[in-house]
Amino acid sequence: MKRLNQLNKRFWGGIVLALIVYAVIQILLTTGIFxxxxxxxxxxxCINIMLAVSLNLINGITGQFSIxxxxxxxxxxxxxxxxxxxxxxxxxxxxxxxGIVAALCGILIxxxxxxxxxxxxxxxxxxxxxxxxxxxxNTEYVGGASGLSGIPxxxxxxxxxxxxxxxxxxxxxxxxxxxxxxxxxxRENEIAAEAMGxxxxxxxxxxxxxxxxxxxxxxxxxxxxxYVINPGSFNxxxxxxxxxxxxxGGLGSTAxxxxxxxxxxxxxxxxxxxxxxxxxxxxxxxxLMMIFRPxxxxxxxxxxxxxxxxxxxxxxxxxxxxSAS
Amino acid sequence: xxxxxxxxxxxxxxxxxxFGGLKALxxxxxxxxxxxxxxxxxPNGAGKTTLFNLLTGVYPPSSGxxxxxxxxxxxxxxxxxNRMGAARTFQNIRLFTAMxxxxxxxxxxxxxxxxxxxxxxxxxxxxFKGEDEITRQAMEMLKIFNLADQAHEYAGNMSYGNQxxxxxxxxxxxxxxxxLLDEPAAGMNPNETRDLMNLxxxxxxxxxLTILLIEHDMSLVMGVCDRIYVLDRxxxxxxxxxxxxxxxxxxxxxxxxxxx
Amino acid sequence: xxxxxxxxxxxxxxxxGSIYALIALGYTMVxxxxxxxxxxxxxxxxxxxFIGLYSARNLANAGLPPVLVLLLSLVISMTVSALxxxxxxxxxxxxxxxxxxxxxxxxxxxxxxxxxxxxxxIVGPQAQGFPEILNKKQYTxxxxxxxxxxxxxxxGTTIVLMIILQFIVHRTKIGKAMRAVSYDMEAARLMxxxxxxxxxxxxxIGSALAAAAxxxxxxxxxSVDPMMGVLPGLKAxxxxxxxxxxxxxxxLVGGLLLGTVETEVSSLGxxxxxxxxxxxxxxxxxxxxxxxxxxxxxxxxx
Numbered sequence: 001m002k003r004l005n006q007l008n009k010r011f012w013g014g015i016v017l018a019l020i021v022y023a024v025i026q027i028l029l030t031t032g033i034f035x036x037x038x039x040x041x042x043x044x045x046c047i048n049i050m051l052a053v054s055l056n057l058i059n060g061i062t063g064q065f066s067i068x069x070x071x072x073x074x075x076x077x078x079x080x081x082x083x084x085x086x087x088x089x090x091x092x093x094x095x096x097x098x099g100i101v102a103a104l105c106g107i108l109i110x111x112x113x114x115x116x117x118x119x120x121x122x123x124x125x126x127x128x129x130x131x132x133x134x135x136x137x138n139t140e141y142v143g144g145a146s147g148l149s150g151i152p153x154x155x156x157x158x159x160x161x162x163x164x165x166x167x168x169x170x171x172x173x174x175x176x177x178x179x180x181x182x183x184x185x186x187r188e189n190e191i192a193a194e195a196m197g198x199x200x201x202x203x204x205x206x207x208x209x210x211x212x213x214x215x216x217x218x219x220x221x222x223x224x225x226x227y228v229i230n231p232g233s234f235n236x237x238x239x240x241x242x243x244x245x246x247x248x249g250g251l252g253s254t255a256x257x258x259x260x261x262x263x264x265x266x267x268x269x270x271x272x273x274x275x276x277x278x279x280x281x282x283x284x285x286x287x288l289m290m291i292f293r294p295x296x297x298x299x300x301x302x303x304x305x306x307x308x309x310x311x312x313x314x315x316x317x318x319x320x321x322x323s324a325s
Numbered sequence: 326x327x328x329x330x331x332x333x334x335x336x337x338x339x340x341x342x343x344f345g346g347l348k349a350l351x352x353x354x355x356x357x358x359x360x361x362x363x364x365x366x367x368p369n370g371a372g373k374t375t376l377f378n379l380l381t382g383v384y385p386p387s388s389g390x391x392x393x394x395x396x397x398x399x400x401x402x403x404x405x406x407n408r409m410g411a412a413r414t415f416q417n418i419r420l421f422t423a424m425x426x427x428x429x430x431x432x433x434x435x436x437x438x439x440x441x442x443x444x445x446x447x448x449x450x451x452x453f454k455g456e457d458e459i460t461r462q463a464m465e466m467l468k469i470f471n472l473a474d475q476a477h478e479y480a481g482n483m484s485y486g487n488q489x490x491x492x493x494x495x496x497x498x499x500x501x502x503x504x505l506l507d508e509p510a511a512g513m514n515p516n517e518t519r520d521l522m523n524l525x526x527x528x529x530x531x532x533x534l535t536i537l538l539i540e541h542d543m544s545l546v547m548g549v550c551d552r553i554y555v556l557d558r559x560x561x562x563x564x565x566x567x568x569x570x571x572x573x574x575x576x577x578x579x580x581x582x583x584x585x
Numbered sequence: 586x587x588x589x590x591x592x593x594x595x596x597x598x599x600x601x602g603s604i605y606a607l608i609a610l611g612y613t614m615v616x617x618x619x620x621x622x623x624x625x626x627x628x629x630x631x632x633x634x635f636i637g638l639y640s641a642r643n644l645a646n647a648g649l650p651p652v653l654v655l656l657l658s659l660v661i662s663m664t665v666s667a668l669x670x671x672x673x674x675x676x677x678x679x680x681x682x683x684x685x686x687x688x689x690x691x692x693x694x695x696x697x698x699x700x701x702x703x704x705x706x707i708v709g710p711q712a713q714g715f716p717e718i719l720n721k722k723q724y725t726x727x728x729x730x731x732x733x734x735x736x737x738x739x740x741g742t743t744i745v746l747m748i749i750l751q752f753i754v755h756r757t758k759i760g761k762a763m764r765a766v767s768y769d770m771e772a773a774r775l776m777x778x779x780x781x782x783x784x785x786x787x788x789x790i791g792s793a794l795a796a797a798a799x800x801x802x803x804x805x806x807x808s809v810d811p812m813m814g815v816l817p818g819l820k821a822x823x824x825x826x827x828x829x830x831x832x833x834x835x836x837l838v839g840g841l842l843l844g845t846v847e848t849e850v851s852s853l854g855x856x857x858x859x860x861x862x863x864x865x866x867x868x869x870x871x872x873x874x875x876x877x878x879x880x881x882x883x884x885x886x887x
Contacts, residue, residue: 177445188421197436286695
């Protein structure tokens with residue numbers, strides 16, 4: 001019971017902190033201290049947090065290396081935009097439907113591909129991400145190459161905040177439960193997890209579709225913040241950007257993903273006028289991180305890539321030593 | 326063969342497995358009665374681990390049947406076989422190294438969890454109840470194995486001997502009827518090995534288990550096993566009591582032949 | 586008529602496929618030896634193309650005969666790209682030799698973007714025309730099938746390079762070392778093989794082949810830009826997977842097959858779906874036959 005209270009204290013402490021952040025920013029926005037540029041940066045931060053935290057569930061927690069996250073984002077963006085534009089569906093239901101459709105895509109894509117491992121899965125998710133983009137490109141109903149424009153601007157700070165908070169809370173709750181542990185076990189040793197009664201396929205698909213759900217909602221929010229969407233805005237580059245946030249923060253750490261999303265979005269906005277410099281910086285950060293600090297910024301709380309490495313090294317040893325029997 | 330009326334827990338009939346052209350196991354038939362402690366021995370490359378992999382579903386048999394507790398399990402997925410009552414350890418330890426000792430054991434209890442994913446996501450009372458139950462059971466299991474004081478350490482940081490014991494604790498947590506141990510004493514010194522064998526004998530009684538034990542070292546299993554099966558080059562060459570096995574010329578040849 | 590049309594498309598497809606095949610070889614060799622999908626490989630192709638462009642421009646201005654311009658441009662581009670490949674491996678991948686494959690994969694993606702955007706920073710994002718080195722000649726076969734000198738040059742270069750590669754891999758010491766390291770790196774090391782040098786050699790050969798593909802690509806499509814490596818790079822990877830990653834004949838067959846399929850899809854009027862088809866092929870292969878047409882089936886030992 002004591003532990004239960006402690007958990008609750010931590011939970012409510014977090015909620016209170018979040019509400020304070022919400023109120024302060026709300027005041028800054030209504031009093032006009034935050035201008036429109038800051039506002040859109042802030043919204044972008046929220047969207048990117050949702051994307052990074054949801055990708056971390058797939059890549060960092062479950063260890064399934066996906067690099068097609070932007071595909072789910074685009075599904076959500078298109079679905080919600082079509083719903084509000086053509087069917088006059090209210091914003092919030094449109095967002096939720098967008099998330100659900102993206103999650104269904106996650107299940108559809110996940111079932112065949114998640115039995116692949118490591119870089120084969122990565123390349124398959126990349127392929128699916130591209131296929132989604134090409135389908136959008138060739139569908140006249142969603143505007144083809146020019147995409148959709150004139151999407152009503154419905155995002156408000158309150159909606160942004162609530163959706164971001166829900167994403168973090170639900171994913172964190174999931175990770176810190178028996179079900180989340182099952183996902184971590186898959187990352188740690190898939191064969192052992194399966195031998196201990198974990199339905200690994202099921203949990204991989206759950207993680208994948210849960211990640212897709214929130215990525216879809218983030219896509220919907222993005223469409224209704226920036227008015228215009230086209231297939232080009234959800235290419236491999238966007239998937240890569242989300243991946244960098246997760247890796248920068250520390251694979252496997254939700255807090256890290258949040259920090260990574262904030263840091264990179266601010267950097268991104270500051271370097272908006274120098275797109276090449278931005279990308280050079282991005283990739284240099286990524287390479288240097290992998291070589292010198294594979295744990296990421298907050299890697300100590302989560303699980304480091306070094307541990308992966310150690311595991312794989314021992315696995316290799318054991319495979320060679322075992323090949324005899 | 327032993328004409329006892331005891332209930333057969335595991336019945337393998339002519340199970341074969343080949344990889345490409347290589348026949349790793351050919352037509353192996355064996356049975357294990359409820360409550361028995363059976364040894365599976367054989368020289369390197371005899372196919373012992375391959376047989377374990379067939380029994381636990383890592384890969385399906387190329388032909389033949391495997392009956393566990395009156396149900397055919399050949400070709401079933403590992404997690405299903407585990408839930409039907411067969412749990413294993415691995416020759417090369419396969420712990421979740423970056424998880425705590427406690428969490429390692431909790432994983433095996435997950436299949437008995439009563440709270441759904443949604444109650445967890447929303448932190449409903451049922452979630453806390455379910456989690457607390459799992460934690461309680463896992464701690465109890467750790468106490469049995471004298472690992473409770475290390476519950477919050479990373480499994481990867483434990484000593485080799487403790488890692489082996491944790492793997493057994495984890496397997497037991499799944500609640501098996503049949504426990505498959507793949508060279509549990511590998512890499513242990515004689516003292517640790519003796520302790521381990523005592524522990525195995527004790528859990529067998531305490532948990533009412535049937536145990537199949539792979540061991541490379543013949544002398545080790547002689548003392549504890551009721552019966553022994555001997556594999557050589559993918560074929561079953563002998564089975565019987567330790568005394569019978571010790572005096573079986575085929576077995577002696579298999580071992581000497583290998584050492585020559 | 587329909588048959589001739591089909592053959593015409595087949596010839597076009599083989600030209601595109603040759604380019605894929607040359608790039609795919611680099612993917613497959615690197616994967617075979619260090620189990621890394623070298624995402625930056627498509628960008629080495631791009632760099633190779635640019636170096637070919639500048640060499641050809643300068644050499645042609647210097648008044649050299651066209652055939653010599655072509656050969657020298659190829660050699661210069663292949664040499665410089667080989668050095669680039671070695672440097673990438675030494676600086677970015679070698680420190681991660683003991684890290685997880687995912688860490689190396691992320692690094693490779695990083696290197697890819699670094700090359701692309703450094704390219705944009707240096708030469709600008711707009712496409713540049715490739716100098717016309719050889720005068721294009723059209724030949725007509727069997728009545729109506731058109732073949733131009735460029736297509737013959739592509740096929741000729743690819744075949745010559747393949748023969749050289751086969752010779753290196755199967756007849757030389759370094760080739761033997763490459764095969765040994767890809768079979769078992771640790772055992773090879775214990776047998777006294779210089780693993781680092783062998784890996785460097787693999788990167789050098791793969792990058793040189795990509796550079797050759799880059800020059801050919803420039804001559805065929807007459808347009809190069811810093812992002813040109815992305816799609817052919819991905820497609821070549823698809824080709825490598827299709828043929829069975831790790832297999833050299835597989836890369837050739839996969840490249841030619843993919844090129845042909847793509848051209849046929851385009852010729853049927855679905856050119857905007859062309860890239861989609863390539864990725865669909867990739868996913869189908871990964872799901873139903875991950876070892877590809879010529880690959881070995883490897884599974885984790887338990």
